[in-house]
Structures are given as C-alpha cells and as structure tokens.
Amino acid sequence: MLRQSTPADVIEYPNAYVYIVDMPGLKKDQMKVHMEYNTLVVSGERKSEREKEKEVKEGIKYIRMERRLEKYLKKFVLPENVNPEKISAVYQDGVLTVTVEKKPRPEPKKLRSIEVQVA
Amino acid sequence: MLRQSTPADVIEYPNAYVYIVDMPGLKKDQMKVHMEYNTLVVSGERKSEREKEKEVKEGIKYIRMERRLEKYLKKFVLPENVNPEKISAVYQDGVLTVTVEKKPRPEPKKLRSIEVQVA
Numbered sequence: 001m002l003r004q005s006t007p008a009d010v011i012e013y014p015n016a017y018v019y020i021v022d023m024p025g026l027k028k029d030q031m032k033v034h035m036e037y038n039t040l041v042v043s044g045e046r047k048s049e050r051e052k053e054k055e056v057k058e059g060i061k062y063i064r065m066e067r068r069l070e071k072y073l074k075k076f077v078l079p080e081n082v083n084p085e086k087i088s089a090v091y092q093d094g095v096l097t098v099t100v101e102k103k104p105r106p107e108p109k110k111l112r113s114i115e116v117q118v119a
Numbered sequence: 120m121l122r123q124s125t126p127a128d129v130i131e132y133p134n135a136y137v138y139i140v141d142m143p144g145l146k147k148d149q150m151k152v153h154m155e156y157n158t159l160v161v162s163g164e165r166k167s168e169r170e171k172e173k174e175v176k177e178g179i180k181y182i183r184m185e186r187r188l189e190k191y192l193k194k195f196v197l198p199e200n201v202n203p204e205k206i207s208a209v210y211q212d213g214v215l216t217v218t219v220e221k222k223p224r225p226e227p228k229k230l231r232s233i234e235v236q237v238a
Contacts, residue, residue, distance in 0.1 A: 007185035024143040024213030066126035067141055094143030094213010
C-alpha cells in the first residue's frame with residue numbers, strides 16, 4: 001500500500017484560502033477532511049491492493065498497473081488569519097476543493113478629531 | 120503548458136480489455152477518446168495556464184501551484200483480438216474507464232468422424 005503525495009494548488013482570495021487537491025477515484029465515504037491543531041489534513045483511500053489481489057484470483061488479469069497510489073494524504077498549515085470553524089469541502093471530477101474563510105478584519109479605528117478651543 | 124503522462128491500469132477480462140486512466144478535473148467537453156489505426160488514444164485538457172494568469176490579474180494569488188498537469192495524453196496499442204467498433208468510455212470521479220470488447224472466438228471446428236467401412 002502506497003501513501004504518496006498528490007498535487008495540490010493553494011489559492012488566496014480576498015475572503016478565503018482555497019486548497020485544491022487531485023484525488024481521483026474516490027467515493028464520499030473514502031475521503032476525510034479534518035483539522036489537527038492549525039493544520040488542515042486531507043486524506044483518502046481507494047481500492048486496496050487486497051481487493052485487486054481478489055480480482056486477480058477471480059481470473060481478472062492486470063496487464064499494466066500504474067495507478068498504485070491508493071492512499072492520498074495532504075497537510076496544509078493554515079495561516080493565522082483564518083476561521084477554523086468556517087471550512088467547507090466539495091469533491092467533483094476527482095478533485096477535492098476545501099475553502100477556509102478568513103477572519104473578518106477588525107474594524108479600522110476611527111480617527112477622532114479633537115476640536116481645538118480657541119482661547 | 121505541460122503534456123505529461125498520467126497513471127493507467129490495463130485489465131484483461133474474459134470478454135474485454137479495460138483501460139483505466141486517472142484524469143482528475145475534466146468536464147465532458149475537455150476529454151477525447153479516439154482510435155489511431157490500432158492505437159487507443161485518450162486525451163484531455165483542463166484549465167489552462169492562460170486562465171490562471173487571468174485569475175492572477177484579477178487579484179487572486181496562487182500560493183502553491185503543483186497541479187501543473189493540464190494536458191493528459193495516454194496511448195494504448197490494442198491487441199489483435201479486439202473489436203475496434205465496440206468501444207465504450209465512462210468518466211467518473213476523475214477516472215476515465217474505456218472498455219474494448221474482444222472479438223468473439225471463432226467457433227471451434229467440429230470434429231468430424233468418418234465412418235470406417237468394413238469391407
């Protein structure tokens with residue numbers, strides 16, 4: 001069983017960071033997105049070596065087997081200005097997209113004018 | 120623009136050969152399956168460098184960019200015992216599966232007994 005890296009893009013938008021990970025061939029229950037302290041962990045596992053072995057026993061012949069990556073694992077340390085409660089994840093066409101919202105910026109301190117008293 | 124190889128499995132079933140190719144992140148109109156003589160050609164192209172450049176201009180910042188594979192291309196020389204008219208392709212979860220049926224086996228020649236005449 002291989003645990004290998006898969007390519008990812010990280011994009012900064014004005015209000016969020018977006019983590020895009022190639023993870024082809026997964027079903028919903030085969031992938032997991034969770035937080036470990038300040039680190040976003042994305043993982044997934046597809047058809048195992050054992051399942052393939054079972055197929056071979058049933059008379060199915062693997063002529064070429066390059067898709068050996070069965071376990072995906074990707075970790076991203078999140079920047080400080082994100083809200084770890086506001087994370088959403090979407091899987092489409094073998095690509096997992098995780099969006100982490102930024103914390104709203106603190107209100108800029110208003111300039112306060114002090115009226116000058118003329119004596 | 121990169122044109123790189125993507126992993127594939129080739130499996131032989133009793134009645135067909137199956138070609139499984141990881142091609143995450145494609146829409147239907149971004150992929151193509153065709154025959155060049157006896158070769159099955161599978162190709163696809165996803166978001167181009169140009170589109171990404173446009174995004175960058177619009178204030179979107181690429182912090183990490185590992186998903187540089189934008190063009191997929193995979194070629195398979197088909198065995199002689201297939202029927203190139205019977206090819207079907209399905210794309211699901213970023214994985215393209217092409218099934219090529221085998222030609223039906225010729226009917227085994229029936230043994231013909233010649234009756235021995237006893238003189």
